[in-house]
Amino acid sequence: xxxxxxxxxxxxxxxxxxxxxxxxxxxxxxxxxxxxxxxxxxxxxxxxxxxxxxxxxxxxxxxxxxxxxxxxxxxxxxxxxxxxxxxxxxxxxxxxxxxxxxxxxxxxxxxxxxxxxxxxxxxxxxxxxxxxxxxxxxxxxxxxxxxxxxxxxxxxxxxxxxxxxxxxxxxxxxxxxxxxxxxxxxxxxxxxxxxxxxxxxxxxxxxxxxxxxxxx
Amino acid sequence: xxxxxxxxxxxxxxxxxxxxxxxxxxxxxxxxxxxxxxxxxxxxxxxxxxxxxxxxxxxxxxxxxxxxxxxxxxxxxxxxxxxxxxxxxxxxxxxxxxxxxxxxxxxxxxxxxxxxxxxxxxxxxxxxxxxxxxxxxxxxxxxxxxxxxxxxxxxxxxxxxxxxxxxxxxxxxxxxxxxxxxxxxxxxxxxxxxxxxxxxxxxxxxxxxxxxxxxx
Numbered sequence: 182x183x184x185x186x187x188x189x190x191x192x193x194x195x196x197x198x199x200x201x202x203x204x205x206x207x208x209x210x211x212x213x214x215x216x217x218x219x220x221x222x223x224x225x226x227x228x229x230x231x232x233x234x235x236x237x238x239x240x241x242x243x244x245x246x247x248x249x250x251x252x253x254x255x256x257x258x259x260x261x262x263x264x265x266x267x268x269x270x271x272x273x274x275x276x277x278x279x280x281x282x283x284x285x286x287x288x289x290x291x292x293x294x295x296x297x298x299x300x301x302x303x304x305x306x307x308x309x310x311x312x313x314x315x316x317x318x319x320x321x322x323x324x325x326x327x328x329x330x331x332x333x334x335x336x337x338x339x340x341x342x343x344x345x346x347x348x349x350x351x352x353x354x355x356x357x358x359x360x361x362x363x364x365x366x367x368x369x370x371x372x373x374x375x376x377x378x379x380x381x382x383x384x385x386x387x388x389x390x391x392x393x394x395x396x397x
Numbered sequence: 398x399x400x401x402x403x404x405x406x407x408x409x410x411x412x413x414x415x416x417x418x419x420x421x422x423x424x425x426x427x428x429x430x431x432x433x434x435x436x437x438x439x440x441x442x443x444x445x446x447x448x449x450x451x452x453x454x455x456x457x458x459x460x461x462x463x464x465x466x467x468x469x470x471x472x473x474x475x476x477x478x479x480x481x482x483x484x485x486x487x488x489x490x491x492x493x494x495x496x497x498x499x500x501x502x503x504x505x506x507x508x509x510x511x512x513x514x515x516x517x518x519x520x521x522x523x524x525x526x527x528x529x530x531x532x533x534x535x536x537x538x539x540x541x542x543x544x545x546x547x548x549x550x551x552x553x554x555x556x557x558x559x560x561x562x563x564x565x566x567x568x569x570x571x572x573x574x575x576x577x578x579x580x581x582x583x584x585x586x587x588x589x590x591x592x593x594x595x596x597x598x599x600x601x602x603x604x605x606x607x608x609x610x611x612x613x
Contacts, residue, residue, distance in 0.1 A: 285506050286506055286588075287505075287506070288505070288588070289503075289504070289505035289508075289588075290501050290502055290503070290591055292505075317613075318613070324613045325611050325612065325613045326611055326613075327611050329611040332592070359596065359599065360599065361592070361595040361596070361599060362595060362598070362599070366592075366595045368591050369591040369592030369593075369594070369595045370592055372502075372504070372505075372588035372589065372591050372592065373588065373589060373592055375506055375584050375585040375588050376548070376577070376582075376585030376586055376588065376589055377585075378585070379577040379578060379582045379585045380575065380577070380610060382578070383575065383576065383577060383578070384612075389612065389613035390610050390611060390612045390613065391610075391611055392608055392609070392610065392611075393608070393609040393610070393611045394596060394606050394607075394608065394609070395541045395542055395543045395545040395606060395607055395608075395609045396541065396600075396605065396606045397534070397540045397541045397542075397605035397606065
């Protein structure tokens with residue numbers, strides 16, 4: 182497997198980096214600065230770290246695991262030139278902090294963070310995927326039974342194939358991968374965040390579940 | 398079963414009215430006016446028809462099967478007084494016509510038609526449900542295998558129980574009914590419309606499917 186750069190140091194970035202390292206992938210996790218305190222958890226699991234730019238320089242395949250609220254600024258801090266020709270798996274959701282209660286999903290047909298990233302970096306291959314589930318399920322899908330699904334949205338077939346290869350390493354079977362079309366379709370999975378949060382809440386915040394599509 | 402008034406004469410209203418009549422329910426379908434041409438299909442299946450107000454006068458339980466773009470105006474044409482104390486199952490989606498291609502789902506956390514209807518008619522019990530699937534699946538869920546789900550959002554437990562009773566008549570089992578909480582949660586199922594359209598499209602517009610939640 183090709184090296185992977187992970188952008189973001191939260192629970193999603195940590196879970197992905199740990200799983201990639203465990204699979205023997207050469208992974209480097211990037212934060213706002215190479216000496217950010219947020220990088221401490223990665224030293225414990227022997228994963229290399231650096232700045233966002235270091236992560237981008239490290240690999241042709243990048244994972245955007247930042248909060249969608251910050252994702253555009255993170256990619257801008259790396260710069261279009263460094264990102265040109267690279268594949269970015271965008272698993273972000275734009276969650277706006279709220280004073281009263283839970284963060285509020287900002288997605289709509291008019292406001293897709295995946296599409297905005299692609300429009301801002303036309304020479305980069307953005308593939309929306311994995312944003313519709315808990316990060317434990319992302320990297321170890323067999324813990325959930327049956328043909329639950331992972332969506333893919335993006336303009337470039339080669340980039341989608343690279344993402345499919347990564348998904349397969351995690352344990353996703355081809356029949357679970359649902360190609361929704363171009364990056365315009367990324368709004369769909371992003372808009373599922375609201376009901377995903379409600380379902381998690383009804384389950385007492387047990388989010389070890391995933392969506393499946395049952396056919397007549 | 399208590400009588401039911403159906404608001405809306407499109408394919409959803411037709412499918413619901415036919416199924417309700419078939420189940421022996423006393424159903425009356427309302428349109429903008431009692432002599433609307435859109436009511437012709439109901440004569441063929443021996444279902445009574447009238448204006449929106451006639452449908453509201455007919456029953457304590459109403460089904461909003463109009464396009465969400467029009468739903469507020471439809472309820473306003475009936476009036477708050479006639480709707481007070483009644484339960485409205487809102488299965489609408491707000492789909493904005495587009496010049497170039499498919500209608501565009503307008504739902505977001507900030508724009509939930511279910512919540513807007515509840516806010517506009519505080520003395521009416523709005524329960525969002527059934528809007529996340531094809532109307533054939535709505536009224537005959539056993540055609541889809543397994544524990545696929547139907548969501549409910551609403552403020553009033555009694556109203557939700559009345560909706561559950563209707564769902565059970567259609568063939569929904571209790572374990573398939575997922576109560577998401579108050580009407581604030583209606584935005585979640587509404588925001589699923591975008592990905593639902595994409596999935597339908599990938600299936601060659603075969604929309605005889607439904608969402609399921611698989612648990613670890």
